Amino acid sequence: MRSYEGRWDHRRLTCREVSHQVSTYLDDCLPIHTQIRMTLHLAACGHCRTYVKQVGFVQQTLLLLPKQNPAPINQDLLRRRFSSLHT
Ligand SMILES: [Zn+2]
Numbered sequence: 001m002r003s004y005e006g007r008w009d010h011r012r013l014t015c016r017e018v019s020h021q022v023s024t025y026l027d028d029c030l031p032i033h034t035q036i037r038m039t040l041h042l043a044a045c046g047h048c049r050t051y052v053k054q055v056g057f058v059q060q061t062l063l064l065l066p067k068q069n070p071a072p073i074n075q076d077l078l079r080r081r082f083s084s085l086h087t
Contacts, residue, residue, distance in 0.1 A: 013041045018048045022055050 013021075013034075018041055024030050025038050042049050070078065 011037075013037045015041075015045060015048055018042070018045070019051060022052050023059070025052070026056050026059060 018025075018038060021030060021034065021038065025035065028035075030038060042052060069075075
């Protein structure tokens, strides 16, 4: 009989792991076992609870902003400036 014990990660999530997955958590897109681990971590860690609330607040606030697309010439200018800063 095959053992599936190793397929599930039973470790507690670290605060760093929580911070890396918070957007996916808030979007409700984590695998169920990771979501459970996240929920358990948040139940025990006030710092991460605060962080998750702050990220959720920012997400909700950004959704309230009007949708605006810059003109194509400005999109190109922004793209070139971004590339020059990050190459
Ligand atoms: Zn934490």
